[in-house]
Amino acid sequence: MTLDQLRALCAVVEKGGFHAAAEALYRSQSAISIAVKNLEQELGLSLFDRKGYRPVLTxxxxxxxxxARSILSRSEDMSSIASHFARGEEPEISIALSAIAPVEQVLDVIKQISQSAPATRMSLQVENMGGTLERLQEKDVDFAIAEQFVPVEYAEQVRLTSTQMIPVISPDFPLATRYPAITLSDLEAYVQVVVRDTSRNQPKRSAGVLEGAPQWLVNDFDMKKRMILSGAGWGRMPRHRVAEELADGRLLALSGKGLDAVKIDMYLFRRTGEPMGPVGERLWQLLQQCQYQ
Incomplete structure (x- = not known):
């Protein structure tokens, strides 16, 4: 069985006859007839009822x-993917993304890349604190979008955006009746919900943690928000992640000494001196174009 035979079969069905199939495939009618006949012999059954004016599928x-149509479609997909790889396009591009980074415009860029380079698989992994840049340094990913805690000598960087970390509580939080006159010292006796650093081999980092206060550690900001909404504790959240809850009153933003919003710049990183393929270079350029405040 060959792809040529399957193309002949599909053309006869889709064009309505052997003559039309031959014209569509730029071959002689006898060649199409032989291809289908050989396929029938290999399969040991008749594919068409030829008694009428037009061949009818059995x-x-x-x-x-x-x-046959499914096999041909997969064959065409394989040929398309192979042609992309032959042009030097990468099989996969990976990005480590800080959990506090706004993602909407990043996802728009990834969508553009996926449309122009469908053979390249995009991998996006979310990390916390130092884990994002650690993935880049250890060559687990090609790019990182992260906050910068210390100078990064092994990578070039471009500022993309910023986010604000704000302390929030639920109206069900024990101190909520004193809102908005809650101070940082008032919170010392209450649970602070903290997202753990996902670094594996680097010293663990923390930011905005109230020393001496009880803590609950969680793996991601979704769980952190759920715990804060329940009234179980308080914590600092990226403003864009809680905008809806702040607007409808499900969360309350704290302010005052030690409780003001903190602006954090987010940067795009890639390792210095490492050549990239065409998809990676285009992604680097497009991500820089989506800089916003």
Whole structure:
């Protein structure tokens, strides 16, 4: 069985006859007839009822036509993917993204890349604190979008955006009745919900943590927000992640000495001196174009 035989079968079905199939495939009618006949002999059954003016698929032919169309489609996909790789396009591009980074415009860029380079698989992993840049340094990813705690000598960087970290509580939090006159010292006796650093081999980092206060550690900001909404504790959240809850009153933003919003710049990083393929270079350029405040 060959792809040529399957193309002949599908063309006869889709064009309505052997003559039309031959014209569509730029081949002689006899070549199409022979291809289909050889396929029938290999399969040991008739694919067409040829008694009428036009060939009609047999019940078995209906089933096998569907299979043939699927095989040809996969073959075409494989050829398309191979042609992308032959042009030097990368099989996969990976990005480590800080959990506090706004992602909407980043996702728009990834969508553009996926449309122009469908053979390249995009991998996006979310990390916390030092874990984002650690993934880049250890060559687990090609790019990182992260906050910068210390100078990064192994990578070039471009500022993309900023986010604000704000302390929030739920109206069900024990001190909520004193809102907005809650101070940092008032919170010392209450649970602060903290997202753990995902670094594996670097010293763990923390930011905005109230020393001496009880803490609950969670793996991500979704769980952190759920715990704060329940009234179980308080914590600092990226403003864009709680904008809806602040607007409808499900969360309350704290302010005052030690409780003001903190602006954090977010940067795009890639390792210095490492050549990239065409998809990676285009992604680097497009991400820089989506800089916003």
């Amino acid at each position: 019940p078995e032919g209906h089933v096998l036509y569907g299979k």
